[in-house]
Every structure is written in C-alpha cells, then in structure tokens.
Amino acid sequence: MPVPAPRQAEPSAVLPDGGLTLLVIENDPGGSLSGPDMADMTGAAGRPVRIRTARNLTEAERLLTDDVQCILLDLALPPVDGPSGKQPGGACGSDGPDEMDTLRQVLRLAPHHAVLALTAEADAERAAEAVRVGAQDYLCRDELDGRVLSRAIRYAVERKRADFAQRQLTETRLLAKENARLERGLLPHPLLAGSELRFAARYRPGRSRALLGGDFYDTVRTEDGTVHAMIGDVCGHGPDEAALGVELRIAWRALTLAGLCGDELLATLQQVLEHERADEEIFATLCTVDIAPDGRTAALCLAGHPAPLLVSPGRPPVLLPQDGGGPALGLLSPARWPHQEVELGDAWSLLMYTDGLIEGRIGAGTRRLGQEGMIELIARQVKEGLGGEELLDAAVTEVRALNGGELTDDLAVMLLDRG
Incomplete structure (x- = not known):
C-alpha cells in the first residue's frame, strides 16, 4: 500500500x-x-x-x-x-x-x-x-x-x-502526504442516499503512523431500499493485510450492488481472498447485516465474526444471535454461511465492531474487556445520553484508557441508528 x-x-x-x-x-x-x-x-x-x-x-x-x-x-x-x-x-x-x-x-x-x-x-x-x-x-x-x-x-x-x-x-513529508491521501481515498464513503438511517464510524489501525489496517467496513443502499452493512477483519496487521481488506471491501460493495447475496456473495468473497492473499494461512472474519426497507427487521450473517450489539430505547443492550454462523473466509472450501432473521423494532442503534474493540486489556493484567465488558460500557454511556458520533468517540476513548494506552490491534466500529 x-x-x-x-x-x-x-x-x-x-x-x-x-x-x-x-x-x-x-x-x-x-x-x-x-x-x-x-x-x-x-x-x-x-x-x-x-x-x-x-x-x-x-x-x-x-x-x-x-x-x-x-x-x-x-x-x-x-x-x-x-x-x-x-x-x-x-x-x-x-x-x-x-x-x-x-x-x-x-x-x-x-x-x-x-x-x-x-x-x-x-x-x-x-x-x-x-x-x-x-x-x-x-x-x-x-x-x-x-x-x-x-x-x-x-x-x-x-x-x-x-x-x-x-x-x-521534504521528500519524507511529501511521501507521507501522498500515502495519507492514498489511504484516505481507500476508506469507505457510505452510500445511504434515500435512507432514514444515520451512519457513524470510527477506525484506528494498530500499525504506527498508518491510516489503514486489516479491518474494513462499508454500507450501501440498493434500489429496493435495503440497507446492506458489513464489517470484517483480515488476520494480521501489516500493509499486505490492509491491502487485502480494501480489496474485500470493494469486492463486497460491487457484488452487493450487482444483486448478489447470501452464500453466493460470501463464496465469491472467499474466492477473492484465496486468490489475493499472500499466504494460505491468511483468513478474514466477516459480519453482514441486510436491513429491510421498513427498517424493522434484518438478515444477519456471521463468518467467524462477533455478533453486533443492538441498543433499543428503554431496554438493556443485547447481542444479536451469535450461534448459527459459518466459518471465517479462507478456512474451509466449500462452506455455508446461514442467514438469520432478527427483529430490530421501531427505534434502535446497531453497533458493529471488530475484535480490536473487545480484546483490549483492562489494567496491567491479562484480563480482556470482552463482549460482556463492552455491553456494560455501552449501556452506561447510552444511559448518560450519548449516541451517534459521541457514543463512538466515548467508547473508543474508554477502551483505550482501560488498555492503558494505544491499542495494538486494528479497531473498526460502525453505528447505524433508526428513530
């Protein structure tokens, strides 16, 4: 890159x-x-x-x-x-x-x-x-x-x-500016024209002075009104993994806009990964959510990725179903990735994230934040009235503080809001 x-x-x-x-x-x-x-x-x-x-x-x-x-x-x-x-x-x-x-x-x-x-x-x-x-x-x-x-x-x-x-x-500064311009251009710009959903995201690569890591995410709305959201993580933290993450994101957007979905979409993404990865040991986790045009239901698919967090007014945050997903991309071929229908409700916030958000340490020991810690953290911040951009900023800041400094893993977190 x-x-x-x-x-x-x-x-x-x-x-x-x-x-x-x-x-x-x-x-x-x-x-x-x-x-x-x-x-x-x-x-x-x-x-x-x-x-x-x-x-x-x-x-x-x-x-x-x-x-x-x-x-x-x-x-x-x-x-x-x-x-x-x-x-x-x-x-x-x-x-x-x-x-x-x-x-x-x-x-x-x-x-x-x-x-x-x-x-x-x-x-x-x-x-x-x-x-x-x-x-x-x-x-x-x-x-x-x-x-x-x-x-x-x-x-x-x-x-x-x-x-x-x-x-x-001078040459180093010009090179850094060019790399920064290149990497900024490779970050996603959500395509949500015509949707009532609000979008926010935060991204922090684990590599020092980098703008891109192996994590990737994207959101697009198709002509039928369905909003498709995706977040994934290529194992590893180097420039090769960052490049592969960009390739998978762009491929996902193109295939989704072309009308592919379900196993056909993920199987094609797996082919992209298998042809583009530098090592046969490289794999990628993926979470996709296809939100119905009315915004009340969604189809969830997990490929070795942690489940999103659903936040509804007056209720404690809950994880969407974690079981029933398929393997990470690049591990098994052929493979199946079942979709699950989930109820979202009238008003909700859906938090999609990579493991960089939950694998940070708590204090000087070896204890990790984990999904339970993340749920408690988000629940407290929502109770304090935070939402959207402010919620993501507060969550990332607190996760870093609990870790005692900058996170070593890539981190991507995306929030979709309705109502």
Whole structure:
C-alpha cells in the first residue's frame, strides 16, 4: 500500500579523527594551496586538512574516494575531457563551452560532496552563478589563506549535510502526504442516499503512523431500499493485510450492488481472498447485516465474526444471535454461511465492531474487556445520553484508557441508528 521512501547515499562525513580531506581540481602544479599562507589550514579539532590535487576531471574521478569530504574547483580550469571522455558541451546557441560546464560536470561526478568554487579574482557575478549552479560557496583567489579556506571547507561540508537532511525531510513529508491521501481515498464513503438511517464510524489501525489496517467496513443502499452493512477483519496487521481488506471491501460493495447475496456473495468473497492473499494461512472474519426497507427487521450473517450489539430505547443492550454462523473466509472450501432473521423494532442503534474493540486489556493484567465488558460500557454511556458520533468517540476513548494506552490491534466500529 504505502510507497516506500527511496534510499539515498549520504554526503561524506567528517573522518573519525576529526580531519577533513580536500580534493583540489586545478591545472597549476604549483597550486593555489602552496605557500606559507596555507600552513594554518586545519579541520575539526585542529586536525590538518588532507589535500589531494587533480589537474583535470579524469584525475579527479580517480582521486574521488569515500574519504573525500569537499572539492575545491578552480573555475579557470580550461575545458578538458570529462569522466566520459567527451568535451564539455556549450550552452545552447553559443559558439564555445559555457564557463560553468566544468562545475556542472563536477556536480554530476560528486553529487553528495560539498563543492567550493575558486575564482581567479573578485568576480562577484561569476561566483554567484557558481552558487546558483550548485556550489556550496565560492572563494576568491586573491583573498585565499589557510584560515579562510579551512573555515570555508567546514562550512561547505556542514551546509551540504544540512541541505541533504532538509531534502530528505521534504521528500519524507511529501511521501507521507501522498500515502495519507492514498489511504484516505481507500476508506469507505457510505452510500445511504434515500435512507432514514444515520451512519457513524470510527477506525484506528494498530500499525504506527498508518491510516489503514486489516479491518474494513462499508454500507450501501440498493434500489429496493435495503440497507446492506458489513464489517470484517483480515488476520494480521501489516500493509499486505490492509491491502487485502480494501480489496474485500470493494469486492463486497460491487457484488452487493450487482444483486448478489447470501452464500453466493460470501463464496465469491472467499474466492477473492484465496486468490489475493499472500499466504494460505491468511483468513478474514466477516459480519453482514441486510436491513429491510421498513427498517424493522434484518438478515444477519456471521463468518467467524462477533455478533453486533443492538441498543433499543428503554431496554438493556443485547447481542444479536451469535450461534448459527459459518466459518471465517479462507478456512474451509466449500462452506455455508446461514442467514438469520432478527427483529430490530421501531427505534434502535446497531453497533458493529471488530475484535480490536473487545480484546483490549483492562489494567496491567491479562484480563480482556470482552463482549460482556463492552455491553456494560455501552449501556452506561447510552444511559448518560450519548449516541451517534459521541457514543463512538466515548467508547473508543474508554477502551483505550482501560488498555492503558494505544491499542495494538486494528479497531473498526460502525453505528447505524433508526428513530
């Protein structure tokens, strides 16, 4: 489901002994770094800066090993054969090579290294262009000494690392937003136009920072006025299970709108699961409720899933019949899933849920909330006047509090109200 972040090579770091290695690219054997002015050039912790010199890009490619942290490029370096053995190309429409071509080749050759541009004189326009092209900083030859260069090297290395970290952070944020948009788009939007029923749902995946888990639910109304509701749970908590849950939900909606029901519908869903699951041990529990157009009765089908909770005014909440269902999808083939007719009444609330709601712990021990605990919890909150969205929020909040923190299992809970 989520798109993985691409791995990138990190910029070269400072050596363990605190020293720095500088690769100088210039065609003057005497070099800009000779003379007494360079004697005080030091890296971190006062360590001397190691210097390597290349007269062209071919030599630079050979000397550019992992221990090099920074490159000093003389912008006056004449065009020579680059690492590819070809002459650097000129700008479009120009008669000769662009003066920044050599810098661009160095940046392509060493994309994760800090690069300093060395100008022959205080040419602000040329130096600024070098920074715009991609150099971390520039130095003027007539102002160059060991102290200035060592400070510039350290600054360039840290700036390169900071730029890299910022780019990675930006890419991670964009990736997270894209995954969040993708997962939000895969969550269901109930199709209840024309129905008097009210719908509410809450969903909390067990995976950290995920929006989708292996739980799934949906609700649609068909042309005959029947409202079909479904909730299910794919065993497991990873992205593969989340993807399978989405596939089963979409398949259920399509098959229901196409008119399939009963054993034919569940048998087809089981075929989808068997073809799409990553492992033969994967199964899914499912609960479906088909509410008659008058809203007073429903057909209940359980495939290894806990029964819904019926809340009626003036009566204690009760579970719909738990016995008489069929096996979870993916366990037995062929299989049967009997439907049971249940009375709902004139006014009611029907709570459908996954086991994440009832398998949370109570306190520090091993005791679980269970269905009895859930019934007591919902009964108390209904007595306090809660319903709809408020009831679901209060129920999920209390279940988490009883567990002593975030639940480790996926949780989905759906509420349909009439009257």
